Amino acid sequence: MNLFVLTGAGCSAESGLGTFRDTDGVWARFDPMKLATPEGFAADPDLVQAFYNARRRNTRAASPNAAHFALARLEAALERRGGSLFLCTQNIDDLHERAGSHNVVHMHGELLRARCLQCGAASPWQDDIGGDDVCPACRAAGTLRPHVVWFGEMPLYMHEIHDALEEADLFVAIGTSGSVYPAAGFVAAARQLGIRTCELNLDPSDNAGYFDERFYGPASETVPAWAGRLTAGPDAVV
Numbered sequence: 001m002n003l004f005v006l007t008g009a010g011c012s013a014e015s016g017l018g019t020f021r022d023t024d025g026v027w028a029r030f031d032p033m034k035l036a037t038p039e040g041f042a043a044d045p046d047l048v049q050a051f052y053n054a055r056r057r058n059t060r061a062a063s064p065n066a067a068h069f070a071l072a073r074l075e076a077a078l079e080r081r082g083g084s085l086f087l088c089t090q091n092i093d094d095l096h097e098r099a100g101s102h103n104v105v106h107m108h109g110e111l112l113r114a115r116c117l118q119c120g121a122a123s124p125w126q127d128d129i130g131g132d133d134v135c136p137a138c139r140a141a142g143t144l145r146p147h148v149v150w151f152g153e154m155p156l157y158m159h160e161i162h163d164a165l166e167e168a169d170l171f172v173a174i175g176t177s178g179s180v181y182p183a184a185g186f187v188a189a190a191r192q193l194g195i196r197t198c199e200l201n202l203d204p205s206d207n208a209g210y211f212d213e214r215f216y217g218p219a220s221e222t223v224p225a226w227a228g229r230l231t232a233g234p235d236a237v238v
């Protein structure tokens, strides 16, 4: 079986990293137009760097939860049986990788990389980005920004994502509100391709009607239970 998994902020919520659109979410407390657009960065780079520097510190302090570990175990189980798990995350944290997932693409970028506005390299970056920091790739100074996709910018890895969707037997969305495109459109694309679809979320998402199967509750409980059913017991499909 080839599984396509799309994760969103709800997958990392129980690791202490906030979601965006819940009542206490990031975009309820901060203005995305000032903090998550190229125009906002041009107007006040220090403010934007400070916001992402704080999020980078939070990410480094966080740990993967049971949902991340269940997806890593599922990837290994599928690969042992000749299948695959393509993990497309909207999250910019590294919790999937730290849980042991290998086949991960970050369509909205990665907090633990800094991108150079001069040479375009996205270099590993653990600490705060400062105004005078030097690009590890081209040695230019003062040219680094967070390697994060902002509103109005093109998400990353779209070719790989389309290829993986075409090969998939099952599409699963975990912890995403289904309100940000293009990711929000993947479930409709999967249906058009004749792929079964499944949603795991705290509450029904904006796209709930598109899913063949739906399971609601905290990801730390629903994801291990669902992954367990997929790989063991009478309903196992792999």
Ligand code: OAD
Pocket: 007, 008, 009, 010, 011, 013, 014, 019, 020, 021, 022, 025, 036, 090, 091, 108, 149, 150, 151, 174, 175, 176, 177, 178, 179, 180, 200, 201, 202, 203, 204, 205, 217, 218, 219, 220
């Ligand atoms: P949202 O904040 O829009 O949605 C998070 C979803 O997770 C909601 O549907 C919640 O009900 C659900 N949720 C919350 N806690 C959960 C839990 N413990 N278990 C399971 N589900 C839970 O976040 P995303 O859909 O990821 O983009 O948002 C998509 C994009 O919008 C983000 O990648 C970000 C944001 O603006 C950029 O910054 C480019």
